[in-house]
Amino acid sequence: MTSTEAVKIGVAGLGGYAQTIAQLLLDHGPATQPRAEFAAVCEPDLQTHAEPAERLRERGVTIYDNYEQMLEHPGLEAVWLPVPIDLHVPFAERALAKGLDVMLEKPVAGTIDEIDQLIAARDAAGKQVLVGFQDVYDNATLPLKRRLLSGELGKVLSATVHGCWPRDTHYFNRATWAGALRRGDTWVLDSPANNAMAHFINIVLFLLGNDEASSARPTHLAAELYRAADIENFDTASMRVTLNRPDPANFLIHLTHACKTNHQPLIRIKTERGEVGWTVHDTSVTLDGQTLTTPRDSLMRRNMLEAFAQSVRGESSNDRCVATLESARCHTTIINAASQAAAITPVPASSIAAVQTEAGTVHAIPEIESVFERCAAQGQMLHESGLLPFTVPAAELDLTHYSRFAGPATAP
Ligand SMILES: NC(=O)c1ccc[n+]([C@@H]2O[C@H](COP(=O)([O-])OP(=O)(O)OC[C@H]3O[C@@H](n4cnc5c(N)ncnc54)[C@H](O)[C@@H]3O)[C@@H](O)[C@H]2O)c1
Structure with a gap:
């Protein structure tokens, strides 16, 4: 060839x-x-x-x-x-x-x-x-990661992501594996954290990796999982993950499909000298009080295709990152650990509002959008915030030697 x-x-x-x-x-x-x-x-x-x-x-x-x-x-x-x-x-x-x-x-x-x-x-x-x-293939990713790795922004203090993407019964009924723990004999663990909003967990792990190619490996996890929709797995997650980094950065995650309105996921990585922000629309870097915002790369899928074609030819680019099995494994570690550690708590009917869409019904937790906002600002998990009546304390798991999924705490 x-x-x-x-x-x-x-x-x-x-x-x-x-x-x-x-x-x-x-x-x-x-x-x-x-x-x-x-x-x-x-x-x-x-x-x-x-x-x-x-x-x-x-x-x-x-x-x-x-x-x-x-x-x-x-x-x-x-x-x-x-x-x-x-x-x-x-x-x-x-x-x-x-x-x-x-x-x-x-x-x-x-x-x-x-x-x-x-x-x-x-x-x-x-x-x-x-x-x-x-x-990961976005043109903004490598420059951002290089700035974080260079120490220019100081030590990383914390990372948060919170996002609300409503998903209705039509979404969950579109495929047998949607919202399911497994299909046939195979675990799929489909959820906002493992599917639609998986990107926003993965990109934080990647940006906080200890070198240009790697993602940060989770070493400890605390998780609360909730289900408002009529599905097997959870549709709302609150997690705190410790990462294997030289600084003590924790990564706080709040994601839900059980919401009335679409609140685009917002990533904030706080550092000693500023902050990195990441949304579906733009990225921003604040350094010593000055913020520079850059629109997201509209051609990231084209870049992904080119990176793939190059890898087939044994080529690579010094200006672009790629997502590997090893880096994606860090995301799946969180998914497995959360499922294994935390039983899913059903949201009581009294805390669910049925919202009609064109194609179905969203089972929404009223005010979850503002609750997530406050949790992210305060660095709190849902139960710590005390803002919702049905929450339970987080289940925890040490991930230092975690190498195998032992099955979910909630039996399928
Ligand atoms: N990167 C992204 O932004 C993004 C967005 C959406 C979905 N996804 C991923 O894409 C995958 C598919 O998601 P989806 O929502 O489209 O699922 P889906 O169930 O709606 O579609 C699955 C596709 O697989 C095909 N298929 C099923 N069995 C097959 C077989 N035996 N041989 C060949 N084709 C077969 C179906 O015809 C269909 O085209 C998932 O892994 C999902 O996480 C990624």
Whole structure:
């Protein structure tokens, strides 16, 4: 393969987020360096997805109804896997066994056990596996991380993220694994922290990593988990995580789908000399009272595609970060530890408001938006704040030697 030839990529899936990936390849694949060619797609339910399948066929993409067949596509070099969480590791392993590189959607897997298994398979195959945590590929990420690593902002004192993304019954009913602890025999642990808002945990861990490539590893966790919707797993989480850093930084996390209004996740990393802010719209750095705000990189998914194409060709860029299995494992450690330590507390009906949407109903905890705001400002977990009547003290787990998910405290 010469470096001028396009990297031939196959995508698993035609629905859900796979549509975004398909469009990404069509729009940007011809202009990345090296170029990325959308060679093939596989979708078991071609009846439901007949229309997008036909549009892609017209654009020269070969359509398969089966993943195994797509892996045999002539000249295929890599696959992108925006499929349900339980399929991530088995699909990635099959691709690696065929000598293909992999872009795996986040979260890598339900458990760190599976991630370790995949790291071994990747190393045995001598191929690349990147992870679709797109914020890591944002052009703002590496400069921000370099400033934090340089010590210019002083020691990190604390990090917080709080965010409220309402999700209704339609969202939870869209797939059998949505809001579930497992699908079949495989843990998926689907929740705001492991799926929709996973990015905002992962990017903090990445920014606070001890070098340019790594994420900060959690060493202790306290968690409170709550459920307002009619699902198996939690929809509201309050967590405090200690990180393996030279400074004593704690990371406080408040995320919910059980809310009336959309409050975009807000990350604040407080340091001795200022603060780093991160939202879906912009990043900011405050140093000695002066704040500089920069709009977020609108091309971060294009950058992610280019980074993937480069990794297939054995190239890398000094100006961009990539999300690896090792860095994503730090996020999954939090997900596993929280589930293992804390039983899910059902929110009593008296503390739930049913909010009708166009497609369904959100089971919302009234005022959770302002409660999270106050908790983040005070550095408090939900129960410590005393602001909601149904909360319980956090469960804790030492993660110094944590290497295996032992199952959730709440039986499925
Ligand atoms: N990076 C992001 O911003 C982002 C956003 C949304 C979803 N995601 C991730 O993308 C993945 C999919 O999420 P979703 O919400 O689209 O899920 P979904 O259940 O709505 O869609 C899953 C897709 O997988 C396909 N699929 C299922 N079984 C398959 C099989 N055996 N072979 C081939 N394709 C198969 C389905 O047809 C569908 O296209 C998840 O890992 C999710 O976390 C990432």
